[in-house]
Amino acid sequence: MDIAIPLFDRITALDAIGPYEVLSRLPGARIRWVAVTPGPYRTDNRQLTLVAEEPLSAVPHPDIIMVPGGFGTRVLMTPNPLLDWLRAAHETSQWTTSVCTGSLLLGAAGILRGLEATTHWAAHEQLAELGAKPTLKRVVVQGKVVTAAGVSSGIDMALTLVARIAGDEFAQTVQLGIEYDPQPPFHAGSPQTAPPHIVSALRERTRARLESLKT
């Protein structure tokens, strides 16, 4: 089972590694780290290198497409080879999935038109502009298209997917294997639970960061 995870400059590492850690445990899983150009890619904070081992063209028909997000998605919203690949690969995929602002790329490829979908909480407006119906759920399943909310939600998304593919017992085995019994020290993981002044400050900082990347 080929699971293609495209990399690009300024990816958010946990968006990719959360689902990787879960999906790679599927029987017969083969993770394919792909990019327009194979090679090293730096994460959003420039503090980690992830390596794309193959060009997109080496994996035209993955069984699962898993698109991570990151600030780097924003320069990939206009026509480009990654969107072309997504559109073509989606035609034959069993599952087309995303984490965080990875869904903006699915949207830009035209894959989310008319579908309920989600993304990082700070990017819901952009998702709507791409023809999707943004929802506040953490994992949104629409036929074979599965989108997840911000960064860490990819773990929940991937466990949901593993249950669909290999059954509930297998998904529980994977959950136990990664000891996923989360106990966050605060209740601040969503705009609904975090203190409002923290939400507005982070929203403003995110906007400023995106602006600075444009220049």
Added chain:
Amino acid sequence: MDIAIPLFDRITALDAIGPYEVLSRLPGARIRWVAVTPGPYRTDNRQLTLVAEEPLSAVPHPDIIMVPGGFGTRVLMTPNPLLDWLRAAHETSQWTTSVCTGSLLLGAAGILRGLEATTHWAAHEQLAELGAKPTLKRVVVQGKVVTAAGVSSGIDMALTLVARIAGDEFAQTVQLGIEYDPQPPFHAGSPQTAPPHIVSALRERTRARLESLKT
């Protein structure tokens, strides 16, 4: 603030990337990916490459030591340069931390003697053999030594650490930034909550995998 994360063959990726995603957001954070020999390291399932950019000797005095786990820890339990580095770096660190079986390396370096500590649920016996007092808590803080349970627990550990270093509000901001509002699809993330037959089957499979790696 230097945060050293040592890599080795057969590391578990999420053990490292969960804390990385949180700790790299600390003001002034500089993640140092180190190894006995710099270069690419393959994860436990051989499906991802992480890159150690510097030798251990380049970072003798990190502010934070963060040791990930993985099946590869087992061949590092006898005297070797990584244990020597851990022992020396721990003398000047502000925080010495681990995720999953990374605590076995702290234990083998003599750092956990007499301390409460934790590790992956399937490795508690080995931890006791190293002089630590294993506890079932997800994150265990003993002075400057902080150990976390299996794989995904590194996210909780790192948020706990960020709160101690930069305050609760900053930690909440990071939690909101990575949208860490976990909603696992099952209650199977610990041996206490997973169905018993799943726990015993996975315990047996883990033991067999470790045996096969010895040969």
